[in-house]
Amino acid sequence: LSTVPAPRAAAILAWLSPEERERVLRLLSEGVARELRDLLAYPPNTAGALMDPRVFTVRETETATAALERLRDAPGEVREIYAIDDEHRLVGVVPLHRLALASREDRIASIVDPAPGMITSTVTREELVEYLARTGLPSIAVVDTEGTLIGVLRHAALVGAAEEEALIDLQRMVGASVDERALSPIGFAVKKRLPWLNINLLTAFLAAAVVGLFESTIATVSALAVMLPVVAGQSGNSGAQALAVTMRGLALREVRGSQWRRLVFKEAMVGAINGFAIAIVAGLGVLVWSRSVGLAVVMAISMVLAMATANFAGASIPILLKRFGQDPAQSASIFLTTVTDIVGFFVFLGLATLAIQML
Structure with a gap:
């Protein structure tokens, strides 16, 4: 813990129980223990907890000259x-x-550049991911509410935060706990x-109820039962693609204000064309x-409508x-599965019922 970067050491300690954590901290040097306690005091998944x-x-x-002398002695x-x-x-x-080429008596104020990035310690991991995507900076200075410099967030921590955020969204989308x-x-x-x-089971019964509405149609043309999974499967996959792109846009703040109308229209058109x-x-x-020409036409029309809707x-x-x-990551996929199954079954069986004489 004394040799690894402070954010990594704090992340390791965070997995321990409070009693175990305190026992380990007492074994460390006073300076290292104080640094780690300061990091652990920040809320999890914030810039303060992730910074060095x-x-x-x-x-x-x-x-x-004085700055260079201290730099040579820095451990x-x-x-930066x-x-x-x-x-x-x-x-x-x-x-x-610039520091190396400066004259001996030049003041730091004469060679300093504005900080390219600066965030407060309370910035959340989700906001950090957005910031990383927007700026691409290798490091970001972390300050408190009064502008006091308290640490730095480096690229490895930022990438780790982005990966962790993506993994959390992935788990939530399929109903797994973070x-x-x-x-x-x-x-x-x-x-x-x-x-x-259990929620997914309820939505599955809703889709089954839609199929039950067309029981007589399926009894007349048994081939319809064979085609149902094809329509539902294709619309589900198409909807999942749109969901993934939209979730990414929301996570990285690519979709703002009235842009959601443009996004929804674009995805509907992509679904229709595909x-x-x-x-x-x-x-x-x-x-x-x-x-059966009639069954082929029903399948084709159903596929276009179902995928556009999905x-x-x-x-x-x-x-x-x-x-x-x-x-959105918590339940979007469950709602999407419900919509794609219900719409896919209803459109396909509804068109088949209307064209029953042609099948």
């Missing part, structure tokens, strides 16, 4: 040099080459997953298999959940 408090700083009134690798004022507030960043790990106890995993599986292409192949396949739902559902203050 070990920052090399120079005062703006300091001479270049470990110095990746931050300039601060007498109140320890961040002034800017000092490029290493607290669950690969080797979590069986009882814990069951407790976290079962509620969402549906038309798939409809040609599916229609020909059904025609060869069943030798894409519309895949883009709309997470936006609506976000609008009503809900986490």
Whole structure:
């Protein structure tokens, strides 16, 4: 723990119970223990918890010679040099080459550049991911509410935050708890997953009820039962693609304000065009298999309508959940599955009922 970066050490300690954590901290040197306690005091998944408090700083009134002497004596690798004022507030960043080429009596204030990035310690991981995507900076200075420099967030921590955010969204989309790990106890995993599986069971019964409405049609043309999974499966996959793109747009703040209308329209059009292409192949396949032109036409039309609707739902559902203050990653996939199954079954069987004489 004394040799690894402070954010990593704090992350390791965070997994321990409070008693174990305190016992380990007492075994460390006073300086390292104080750094780790400060990091652990910040709320989880914030810039304060992820930052490295070990920052090399120079005062703006300091001479270049004095700064270079301290830099030579600095332990470990110095990746960035931050300039601060007498109140320890961040002034800017000092490029290493400029410091090396400065005259002996040049003041730091004369060679400092504005800090390219600066965030407060309370910024959340989701906001960090957005910031990383927007700026692409290798490091970001972390300050408190008064502008005092308290640490630095480096690229590895930012990428780790982005990966963790993506993994959390992935687990939530399929109804798994963000607290669950690969080797979590069986009882814990069951407790976290079962509620969402029960909700999914309810939505499956809703889709089954739609099929029940067309029982007489299926009894007349049994081939319809064979085709149902094809329509539902294709629309579900198409909707999942739209959902993934929309979730990414929401996570990275690519979709703002009135742009949601443009996104939903785009996804609906993509679904319709893809549906038309798939409809040609599916229609020909059904025609060869069943030798029924009517069934092939019903399949083709159903595919276009179902996939366009699925894409519309895949883009709309997470936006609506976000609008009503809900986490889109938590339940969007379950709502999408319900919509794609119900719409796919209803459109296909409804058209088949209308064209029953042609089948």
